[in-house]
Amino acid sequence: MAEEKKLSEQESLELISAMIQKVKNSYHDTGIGSLLWGTVVFIASFVSFLRFRYGFNIGFDIWLIVMGAIIPQVYLSIKENKSSNAKRYDDDAIDAVWLVFGLTIFGLSFYQSTVGDTTTKIIQEEGWVMMKHYINEVKPDEQLRPFALSPYSLYILVYAFPTLVTGMVKKFKPMIIGAIVTYVLFMISCFVESQYDFLLGGIAALLCWFIPGVILRKKYLGQKKANV
Amino acid sequence: MFKELDPILHSQLRLAVMSLLIGVKEADFTFIREKTNATAGNLSVQLQKLKDAGYIDVVKQFKDNYPQTTCKITPEGILAFEAYVKALQEYLKV
Helix, strand or coil: CCCCCCCCHHHHHHHHHHHHHHHHHHCCCCCHHHHHHHHHHHHHHHHHHHHHHHCCCCCCCCCHHHHHCHHHHHHHHHHHHHHCCEECHHHHHHHHHHHHHHHHHHHHHHHHHHHHHHHHHHHHHCCCCEEECCCCCCCCCEEECCCCCCHHHHHHHHHHHHHHHHHHHHCCHHHHHHHHHHHHHHHHHCCCCHHHHHHHHHHHHHHHHHHHHHHHHHHHHHHHHHHC | CCCCCCCCCCCHHHHHHHHHHCCCCEEEHHHHHHHHCCCHHHHHHHHHHHHHCCCEEEEEEEECCEEEEEEEECHHHHHHHHHHHHHHHHHHCC
16 A cells, blocks of 8 residues: 555545455454353253253263363463454453353352352251241151252343343344343243253353354354455 | 645555554554555554654554554544544535
């Protein structure tokens, strides 16, 4: 591009439009992160559903694969950060939203794992216990450990939030649609047995991350091919 | 009466650089060079002119042992760009 070429007003306007368009086209999410999380959350949710539905044990907590996915995600983030040569205004905001999402998921897991024991202790100090009473008295009453009711519904609700924000900020329809359907899945999960929450959560993972990830990946590879 | 177009911006490469930087928070020298198809020498000169005018900030640092030049539009640069586009629109009655 020659420096000193003087432009007509029309040419100037066209140049501005062309450059703004180039910036828009230069942004390409590789889709790997979405594919990774969509896959692991779907597998963990679906295996949990099958485990509750058919009562089998796989010998380890399937949700550990979700924890394990943090390692490749950190590697991918560092790699993408290194290869990125332009930073958009919304990058920091989107990163913050997903960081808060991660903290929220951690908070929910923490709540789920501690609230039962803590409540048991508190109510025992108050001098009462929770009991399970069968209406038709087929079984004797038994003491019940307090627990969070249908907790996976809350996870489904939380899955929708960062996905909708990302979809709206990036104007990426597949994520917007995925998030909206996930809100519907959350509502459905409030009316069904807990085991089906996992099935709905698996569908949410596919809609929020896996399918948008496939679309992003396809776009990214297409752009990469075009730039060669 | 038409406003005079800003001579700093009314030049092909400098306008291209500003149009790129208006859409991003910051960009590397390589990104700008790639998008404008300019030569490194020419681009360096024009970036310096924009910097001297106070329209962009240029930060030179090392990233993984390689020199890296990062450019960012300043608030003055944004105002100048907006005024330039407004003046263009008046000319063209867009």
